Amino acid sequence: MVDSIEKQWYVLHTYSGYENKVKNNLISRTETMQMQDFIFRVVVPENKVTTVKDGEEKEIIENDFPGYVLVEMVMSDEAWFVVRNTPGVTGFVGSHGGGSKPTPLLPDEVANLLDRMGMSARREEKLDIEIGExxxxxxxxxxxxxxxxxxxxxxxxxxxxxxxxxxxxxxxxxxxxxxxxxxx
CATH class of the missing domain: 2.30.30.30 (SH3 type barrels.)
Known part of the structure; x- marks a missing residue:
């Protein structure tokens, strides 16, 4: 059963430090369980930060929200099950437990988060515009x-x-x- 036919963004709670491992696990599970029509993008909110260590400037990637991963998905029973049972995922933020479905992020929240990372909230597979047009x-x-x-x-x-x-x-x-x- 599909609770929502619209793809929306949800927040997953993970073990801190395992965000990228969860992202990779979820992408892999999406492909192997053929859930590409329900699970679209998985994003770890991070930013590049320049630090000075031992007199040298270094650019490091810093996690904005340790312990959290964003996932764009259609909330169906099957997709919810696949995401919820991905190794490293401890639950959805906004779910009240007992099998209840989580609350999606508001569009403005998603736009702000993704904009900070230089990404777009709405995904276009390919824009049919060429250079010079x-x-x-x-x-x-x-x-x-x-x-x-x-x-x-x-x-x-x-x-x-x-x-x-x-x-x-x-x-x-x-x-x-x-x-x-x-x-x-």
Whole structure:
């Protein structure tokens, strides 16, 4: 039975320090149990931090929320079972125990978390826009403007776009979610 046909983000509680192991286990289980239509993305909230140690600057990856992993999924009984029984997962945040289903994160919470990591909350498998094409910006600071795509990053789901502001070309980084292709 599917409780929700809409994919949403949930928070898993794990043993601290095992977040990446849980992520890898869950991705592996998703493939072996053929749950790709229910479990989409697994993310460990982390950021790159520059530290100085012994007079040298080093860039390290720091876990923002030790003991937690984000998962984008459709909450069906089967998907819930697969995720809940993944080695290292101690439960869902927002579940009251006794087999109750968890509460998903709010869209604003997800957008803020993923934005800090340079990711998009909405996943587009492939954006059908090429470098040099003109796009229309539908939301954000440049909403209502058009721009020319200069670079495209499918991993971060961002475009570099030249937008005309006050008669000058201005480069801008725009998320896939905030653009539409201009049809002539």
């Amino acid at each position: 003109t796009i229309s910006i539908i939301s954000g600071a440049f909403a209502g403007m058009q721009g020319v795509v200069t670079t495209k990053d499918d991993e971060k789901q961002q475009l570099s776009v030249n937008v005309e502001v006050f008669g000058r070309e201005t480069p801008a980084e725009i998320s896939y979610d905030n653009v539409d292709k201009v049809e002539y």
